[in-house]
Every structure is written in structure tokens, then in C-alpha cells.
Amino acid sequence: MRTWGVSDSIKLYNMENWGDQYFSINPSGNMTVHPKRGEGPGIDLVSVIEEAKKEGVAFPLLVRFQDIIRHRVVALNEAFRKCITEFGYKGQYQGVYPIKVNQMREVVEEILDAGRPYDFGLEAGSKAELAAVIAANTTPNSLVICNGYKDYAFIKTALSGIKLGKRVHIVIEKLSELYQVIAVAREVGVTPLIGIRCKLYSKGSGKWESSGGEHAKFGLTTPELLHAVNILRQEGLADSFKLLHFHIGSQITNIKTIKDAVKEGTRIYAKLRKMGLNLEFLDVGGGLGVDYDGSRTSFESSINYSLNEYVSDVVYSIQEVCQAEEVPEPNIVSESGRALVAHHSVLIVNVFGNIEVGATPIGLNETADEDDVVKEMRYLQQNLSSKNLLEHFHDAVQRKDEALSMFKLGFLSLEDKAKVEHIFWQICKVIHKNAAGLKYVPDEVEALNKHLADQYLCNFSLFQSIPDHWAIQHLFPIIPIHRHEEEPSKNATLVDITCDSDGKVCKFIDLRDIKDTLPLHPIKGHEPYYLGFFLMGAYQDIMGDLHNLFGRVNEVHVFLDETEPGGYYIEEVIRGNNIASVLSWIQYSATDMAKRVKEQIDAKVREGALKPKEGVEMQNFYEELLQGYTYVDVEKQAKPQYQISTEVRPQGAPGTNGQPVTLN
Numbered sequence: 001m002r003t004w005g006v007s008d009s010i011k012l013y014n015m016e017n018w019g020d021q022y023f024s025i026n027p028s029g030n031m032t033v034h035p036k037r038g039e040g041p042g043i044d045l046v047s048v049i050e051e052a053k054k055e056g057v058a059f060p061l062l063v064r065f066q067d068i069i070r071h072r073v074v075a076l077n078e079a080f081r082k083c084i085t086e087f088g089y090k091g092q093y094q095g096v097y098p099i100k101v102n103q104m105r106e107v108v109e110e111i112l113d114a115g116r117p118y119d120f121g122l123e124a125g126s127k128a129e130l131a132a133v134i135a136a137n138t139t140p141n142s143l144v145i146c147n148g149y150k151d152y153a154f155i156k157t158a159l160s161g162i163k164l165g166k167r168v169h170i171v172i173e174k175l176s177e178l179y180q181v182i183a184v185a186r187e188v189g190v191t192p193l194i195g196i197r198c199k200l201y202s203k204g205s206g207k208w209e210s211s212g213g214e215h216a217k218f219g220l221t222t223p224e225l226l227h228a229v230n231i232l233r234q235e236g237l238a239d240s241f242k243l244l245h246f247h248i249g250s251q252i253t254n255i256k257t258i259k260d261a262v263k264e265g266t267r268i269y270a271k272l273r274k275m276g277l278n279l280e281f282l283d284v285g286g287g288l289g290v291d292y293d294g295s296r297t298s299f300e301s302s303i304n305y306s307l308n309e310y311v312s313d314v315v316y317s318i319q320e321v322c323q324a325e326e327v328p329e330p331n332i333v334s335e336s337g338r339a340l341v342a343h344h345s346v347l348i349v350n351v352f353g354n355i356e357v358g359a360t361p362i363g364l365n366e367t368a369d370e371d372d373v374v375k376e377m378r379y380l381q382q383n384l385s386s387k388n389l390l391e392h393f394h395d396a397v398q399r400k401d402e403a404l405s406m407f408k409l410g411f412l413s414l415e416d417k418a419k420v421e422h423i424f425w426q427i428c429k430v431i432h433k434n435a436a437g438l439k440y441v442p443d444e445v446e447a448l449n450k451h452l453a454d455q456y457l458c459n460f461s462l463f464q465s466i467p468d469h470w471a472i473q474h475l476f477p478i479i480p481i482h483r484h485e486e487e488p489s490k491n492a493t494l495v496d497i498t499c500d501s502d503g504k505v506c507k508f509i510d511l512r513d514i515k516d517t518l519p520l521h522p523i524k525g526h527e528p529y530y531l532g533f534f535l536m537g538a539y540q541d542i543m544g545d546l547h548n549l550f551g552r553v554n555e556v557h558v559f560l561d562e563t564e565p566g567g568y569y570i571e572e573v574i575r576g577n578n579i580a581s582v583l584s585w586i587q588y589s590a591t592d593m594a595k596r597v598k599e600q601i602d603a604k605v606r607e608g609a610l611k612p613k614e615g616v617e618m619q620n621f622y623e624e625l626l627q628g629y630t631y632v633d634v635e636k637q638a639k640p641q642y643q644i645s646t647e648v649r650p651q652g653a654p655g656t657n658g659q660p661v662t663l664n
Contacts (some may be wrong), residue, residue: 006029010484012519017293018293018535019477019534022034025484029483030045030484031481031532033068033346035070035071036067043065045346045481045532046481046482046530047566048556048566048570049061052554052573057554057556057575060554061555062347062553062556063556064344064555065345065558066558068344069107069111069341070110072339072341072344073120073340074114077118077120079307080311080315083312083315090329091329091330091332093118093332094119094333095333095335096121096122096145097121097337098147098337099124099129100123100542101341102341103132103541105132106557108132112136112138116139121167123146123335127151130161134157142167143167143169146168146170146171150173162192163190169242170195171194172196173197174218174220175220182231193242194237194242194243195241195281197218197219197220198246198268199218200248219246222268229272238278242278244281245283246283248285250289251290255304258305258313262314262317262318263317266318269322269327270321270322270327273325280331283333283334285334286334289302290338290535293477301509341537342537345537345541346536349459350459351457351459351531352457353456354455355457358422358425358428358452364415364418366378373416373420377423380392384431386438389434393431393444396424396427399424403420428448428451432452449517453492453517455493456493456494456523457495458494459497461496462504463498463544465540466536468540468543476509476533477509478533478534480520480530481530482530488520490521491519491520492518492520493506497550497632498547499548500547503547549579550630551582554573554629555572576629578628578629579625579626579629594623594626597622601618
């Protein structure tokens, strides 16, 4: 019999496809990260975990690989440079990073540093983002693109950026903004750099399809665009119109959609050039996607194109239309964010328990006085065969329903109800296991895979760390960090530590479909078991909420260094929120709360309900609690005074001790 190996895990979790050569497994069975995309031996994630633990960093833990960001920025810019040279394209490429995708300072600064040779710029969509962008150390030739709805302060800040020597382009989203820009520009005494977003008929594909098209939230219709041109000419600002912008949505899954939109947008650019407008830039917006499931399809969690194909089609489509219209080829701007930062961060969570369907910590031995419905259920269990799987499954479901009805009416004891439930699930486990070898498996039996799955208890908040999975059912690759030399024998779903029933992950990536369960390894006593949530760098950091007051998680920033042990070093540790800081966001003062608790303790001491020493210890514990991490501390658990066993005691009948039944 062939033994399980690392190559089997790579295939099982489809890693070679979604990993895009950034992630692999080493011979020890540990996940490794290759920030330079396949080059070098890779960074062992287990080694990073152990080093973080030595620094006193608790889980959950977000690990950022800054070198991956650099690699992605260089790859995007070099792809455009190569394509422009090969096609003999007359314009240049100048990209910008939309900081809404991940506004963390370390992320933005890494992108700017890596993009410096390419004059890579930034995009802002709010006053707060623009404040950060204006302060950023961009190159003199890089672009700053201002999107989103704009008020007086937003526009004045953008125009002030022009006075500071920055190439700040204010993109008009609605006509009223144009009047504001003209008025504030006169007040400030600066000639504005204006862009206009046009609404295309072309729409995106995937989950964000509705954000584009003629009913999009942003942009000017064709009549409005022509009206804006007339206003600019009347105000003597026609030469300020430098950039035409369009955007059809995030995570565009189908390359045909991108080509259609670029052709339509370029056609508008060409007609404007023929009207005598000296446009310099065509901004094709964002939408460059990430293949989260590795299927390379137009499915919502995938894309059916590569980076090189995307770049080639954008450049060729623009060139084709411009040559046909006989107008100059514009400089190309793109606002790719997800494709730059998604790969660089991994959320690592520790599993601290599991809930197994049908497990029982007590003995459920057969007794003479048990109800007939229990005896009938035992008969079904003892007489299972490959020929009556479906029949006995239907009978077991019926008996279980009968038992529940009898219990509600008071005709069944609690003990007999427990026996029926336990035997039912044991029957289901046997049926599901043995149905795998049949040529045809009925849907209701196939569905048992989901119903019989263990629930693995994971130390994280879905709402804080992966809000897109909860809000829009977005899929992320989830894989054990270690033990890949072992075959995973459990099918599981994941539940977080919030008290919300939605705090669970029960949809997982698959090459051909969406899986209801994730193959995982059995938990070994108190040995740690870690799961990694990959491709987490886009949007998740900033969109997480405070459900149950679980705050930001701990972070470590990892950099490549061949001279260091393991080929890396942890450059920075950023501590997650403690309880006091999270409470302060909702107007609670840690000092005031500690004072109130002390008053209550002092009152109980005066009453004699507490001894003075107990009061001091209670106060100290409360104040330490406020400074603690908001997540579960698995290391500090009270030890039970008795042994808890989840094994079922032998009962003499096949299958009643929790062991699989072998069918005849």
C-alpha cells in the first residue's frame, strides 16, 4: 500500500495552481514561502511560528512577507515594459496603487520603494487616504490619482499637492465636482490636473459585476462628458483635461470582459482626441484579479488569464483602436491593488479543539428496559450491508424522527433519546464510508459528508480577519501549516471564537467546484495544530470589524536574508489590540472601569464577603485582563480535576462502541 507523501498534499490542496510558485511544502511536511516566486529554498512557516512564539507573540498571528510585495510590483511594471517594447507602443506605462486595498503604512511604503524605478504612484479615494498619499515620499514623476466623491477640503488638499510639485490628478465623478474644482483652483491659484471618469456599457464579471456598466455608482454618461468638455473650454481649462478614466469592478474573472472594456474606453479617448483635447493618460482602472482557487477559470474565486495575458491584451487593445482612429497612443495607467498585495500575508490560527458528530463521553450500553425505538435502531445498525445502505438510512432517519416526537410528548426517556441519537450517527458514518465504493451514490447519502464533518475550533474571529468570506462568501485557500507528510483523515469545517452562528467557514476552494469540508489531520492531544489562511493581503486588514470586541491580531514582518538562520529575519513585531484599547474605541475608559471594580471589591471586603488579600488579587487580575490580548490564550488553561474521555464504552454489539462497522 502506497504511503502518503508531500506531493499528495500539494495535489490535495491544489497548491501548485493557486500558490503561483510563492508557496510550497518542504520534505519535512511544513509549508514554505518563496518570496521571489520559486527561487531559493523558501522560508519555513513553522520556523517563523516558533521564532514568533519566542518573542512572546500569541495567536492568531498575521505574517507579512514584504519581499512578495516587491516581487509583485516589479513583475507588473516589467510586464508592461516588455509588452510596450515588443508591440512598438508609443506611450508609456505609469501605474498607481489604490491604497484602499491595504492602507497599512508598511505595505504602502514597500510598494513605493519597489516602484521607485518605475515612477509608480498612488490612488486615494477619501480625504483620509489623500492625506496619507500627499505625505508619502513619491517620485516627482509619479502620479497621484484622486477618485471618489470630493468636498472642498478634498479638492483643496489635492490642489495643494500640485503646489508641492506632485502630479495630482483630480478625477471628476459627477458634474458638480467639476464646478467645485474650477472654483477652488481659482481660490488656491493653481492650474488643476483633471481626469474624468466615464461610464461604460461594458460591465465587469464575478462578484463585483454590478459595480460597473451604465448604472455604475461613479462616472459621467456620454452627454455629461460632452457637457464637461464644453465647460472646460468655456473656462479656458481644456488643456487641464489630461486623463480619461474608467473602472468596471474588482476581481475581473474573464479576460474577454477586460478587452471589451478597454476597447470601449479607448474609443472614447480617441473621439475626444479628435475633438482637439490633448489627453495624455488613459486610466484602465483596477480589476486585475487573483486566482484564489487555482482553477484558472472565470469562476468567482478565480481568473481565466495570467498577468502577462492581461498586460498584453490591455496594450494591444489600446494600440489597435488608436491606430484605427489615427490618434496618438496614450500613456497607460492602471490601478491594480489586489494583484499586488493579496499574496503577501498569511493568517495563522491555532486549533484548540474539535466537535465530533456522534461522539459521546458516557456509556450507552444496551439495557432490557430501553424503548422499542432504540431496539429498532440497534437492529438497523447490526444488519447493515452494502445492499441495503439506502434503505437502512431511510429507516434510521425515520426512527430518529419518531424518537424526537416521542420525547416531545413525554414518552421517551432522556437516556433513550441519547442512545437513538448516538446510534443514528454511527449508522450514518458507516453508510457514508461504505457508500464511497458504490457506482452511484444518492445525493442524500453524499450530503452526509457535510453533516458528519468535525468542527475544528479555531482561535480567530471571522469578522475581524476574513470579513469577505462572511459578507460575500469569498473563498480563500486554507491549509494546515505542517504535518503534510501525514495523510489528513478528517473532513472538517472551521468555527471561530465569536458567539455568532455565522462565525464559521464551511465553503472551501476546489479545482472543479466548491467543497463543503476541508481535509485536516486529527488533533493529537495537546500538540499544537496550525492552519494558514492564504492570499489575505487585499482588503481583509482594513475591513475587519469589532464583533465581540476581538481586535486586530498580532503581526510579524518577515524579510529574506540568506545570511540569517533559515534565510530570513523578523524585521518587526506589531502587537494586536489589547482589551483596554478595544474598549476605548467604544468610549470605555480602562482607568474608570478599574476604579469602579475596585469600589465594588472594597465594598465586599467591608461586608466581610471577601478577604482583603482576595480583593487585592481580584483587582490585580482585572487590571491585567485589560492589558491582555483579546483572543483565546490556549497556553493558560485550567487543568481539570478529573479525566474527560470522549471514547464510548464497549457494549457488546457491533458499532455501538464508536468503531466502524465492517459490512458483509
